[in-house]
Amino acid sequence: MKELFTIRGFNPCESLLRHTPEQLRTFIRRMKQLNFNSIIIHYDYGWKRYRELILEECVKAGVEITLMTFGPRTFYRFADWKKDFLARKEDGSFFTEKLECETFPCRFAPGALDAFEAGAKAWLREIPPQIRHVHMRAADGGDFCECPRCRQLERQDRWNPFVERFIKAVRETRPDLKAETDVYYLRYDFPQDTAAFAAMDRIMFDTFPRTPTHPLGSAADTASRGLMRDVYGSSHDSPEVTLNTAMLDKIKMWNRAFPGKVYIHENVMKQGFAGNFQYGTQSYLEDLQTLHELGIQGIMFEAFEPGYGAYADLFPLLARAMNGEKVDYTPCELDRIVRELNCGWFCDRPDFPLDRYFSDPVMLKSQQFYQQRRTGMSLQYFRDYVQFALEHSDRLDPLYIGHHQARMHLVYHKIKFRDLSPEAEKLLNSRKLWDFMEDIPENQDPRQVCRGLIEEFLRKAEPTT
Structure with a gap:
């Protein structure tokens, strides 16, 4: 062959x-x-x-x-x-x-x-x-x-x-x-x-x-x-x-x-x-x-x-x-x-019947969160999505999800953050997660550092109104 x-x-x-x-x-x-x-x-x-x-x-x-x-x-x-x-x-x-x-x-x-x-x-x-x-x-x-x-x-x-x-x-x-x-x-x-x-x-x-x-x-x-x-x-x-x-x-x-x-x-x-x-x-x-x-x-x-x-x-x-x-x-x-349906890159259409194609409950829930990203952004959505990703870090990509969702919710004025630490502010203001991670000292675990900062985002997120 x-x-x-x-x-x-x-x-x-x-x-x-x-x-x-x-x-x-x-x-x-x-x-x-x-x-x-x-x-x-x-x-x-x-x-x-x-x-x-x-x-x-x-x-x-x-x-x-x-x-x-x-x-x-x-x-x-x-x-x-x-x-x-x-x-x-x-x-x-x-x-x-x-x-x-x-x-x-x-x-x-x-x-x-x-x-x-x-x-x-x-x-x-x-x-x-x-x-x-x-x-x-x-x-x-x-x-x-x-x-x-x-x-x-x-x-x-x-x-x-x-x-x-x-x-x-x-x-x-x-x-x-x-x-x-x-x-x-x-x-x-x-x-x-x-x-x-x-x-x-x-x-x-x-x-x-x-x-x-x-x-x-x-x-x-x-x-x-x-x-x-x-x-x-x-x-x-x-x-x-x-x-x-x-x-x-x-x-x-x-x-x-x-x-x-x-x-x-x-x-x-x-x-x-x-x-x-x-x-x-x-x-x-x-x-x-x-x-x-x-x-x-x-x-x-x-x-x-x-x-x-x-x-x-x-x-x-x-x-x-x-x-x-x-x-x-x-x-x-x-x-x-x-x-x-001309779904484009990912199946995020609100009417896409995800439950017909995903029997695994973790994957189905993950897809449903993504499906809601255009219409469902809110403080509760942010907390639920990021917490879900952290709980399933063995299967999902919680650091990418946490950083991306925090920045998107901030850009669209859906949430604000109160009294973030300097490192959390730096992560939030980093255009790309990987630039921030590469600068973390080699004697620290970059995954654990970022996880801790994303958990800080969850604690300190507030509604904009």
């Missing part, structure tokens, strides 16, 4: 610090059972704390590590950096003055590119010999620089000089390493100069915005119409084109230009979205065949142990198909209904 793809694996993304050591061991060991051979490990969030465990378990499982980093966040930490290197809004203010998950640089800021390259070289010198593959991502999100000069360029060209400097740093400092970067949100078109991509060993195409209820290339995901400009940029505003149609076209475009290099990152768990299940079994199976026929090198699925139980049937099925086994899958009623 011959595998359909040379790259088969998982990407835990920024979730590593939400795992206990036991959960992380379980997650990696499962990959051997699935015959997955690749894992992406995030340097920024968890590598330093879990490095020895990860190296040990991956050797035992026969899994190759690709060490990934957010270039701006990490490389500037290895260099003499200034806040003037960072992206600005149209009014001249900074999107952020900190090096974090969503920090973008400005290509025209004096010294920004040189410092980026110097930091990349310093980082590369630290890579241990067990790592043979490195991946540099842009910042997350869409806070690209909007200074007068950057604003004249498409987003991919605002970022591309940093890609060029990264590849240059690898070739000059660690030519023994294989290097890659990503094609992602608002950067799906080619930059004006693609030489850096031609010099890469692999290219990750991240399908984050696609709708899993329909296969790639489908024109039936009509719920996504009108989102083209938000996802693909100013040159894509056709109201008739769906995200999935455009996504497959972009995959084909990159694969034609760089044959034998492109693999897919499929965001199946999407940061767990509170540990909830998004249904796309039929679509993902159809995608595997499409991507195999195109000659795509492989697929890495976003996955992690907190919340994995909701996907415990899906991933073995996909693994069997990727490993070349003929999978006899008969679409069920749920496959049909999510497409008919």
Whole structure:
């Protein structure tokens, strides 16, 4: 039996610090059972704390590590950096003055590119010999620089000089390493100069915005119409084109230009979205065949142990198909209904009959909380949801749920917090949970620290009226 793809694996993304050591061991060991051979490990969030465990378990499982980093966040930490290197809004203010998950640089800021390259070289010198593959991502999100000069360029060209400097740093400092970067949100078109991509060993195409209820290339995901400009940029505003149609076209475009290099990152768990299940079994199976026929090198699925139980049937099925086994899958009623209702990313429609498809009481209750998120936000909802997640921390993702719900309720003025401690204030004001967790001293357990602060949120939350 011959595998359909040379790259088969998982990407835990920024979730590593939400795992206990036991959960992380379980997650990696499962990959051997699935015959997955690749894992992406995030340097920024968890590598330093879990490095020895990860190296040990991956050797035992026969899994190759690709060490990934957010270039701006990490490389500037290895260099003499200034806040003037960072992206600005149209009014001249900074999107952020900190090096974090969503920090973008400005290509025209004096010294920004040189410092980026110097930091990349310093980082590369630290890579241990067990790592043979490195991946540099842009910042997350869409806070690209909007200074007068950057604003004249498409987003991919605002970022591309940093890609060029990264590849240059690898070739000059660690030519023994294989290097890659990503094609992602608002950067799906080619930059004006693609030489850096031609010099890469692999290219990750991240399908984050696609709708899993329909296969790639489908024109039936009509719920996504009108989102083209938000996802693909100013040159894509056709109201008739769906995200999935455009996504497959972009995959084909990159694969034609760089044959034998492109693999897919499929965001199946999407940061767990509170540990909830998004249904796309039929679509993902159809995608595997499409991507195999195109000659795509492989697929890495976003996955992690907190919340994995909701996907415990899906991933073995996909693994069997990727490993070349003929999978006899008969679409069920749920496959049909999510497409008919155009459910988009997660089943959060108020009229979706969750109780027909979830017999497990914990998963059903978790889905019901998520289903109510648009219409049910209140102090009581916040307390009930977060407390439920904490009580089922073995199956759900309570740290993500607690932080996300606290921030959302605050943004929508549903609750306020009284007399929070400085650390709780810091967590509440952190755009991303993982930036906060990474800064917790290594002699403290980041999960326990965050759990304690989320419990403080519960105690000190009050209604706004």
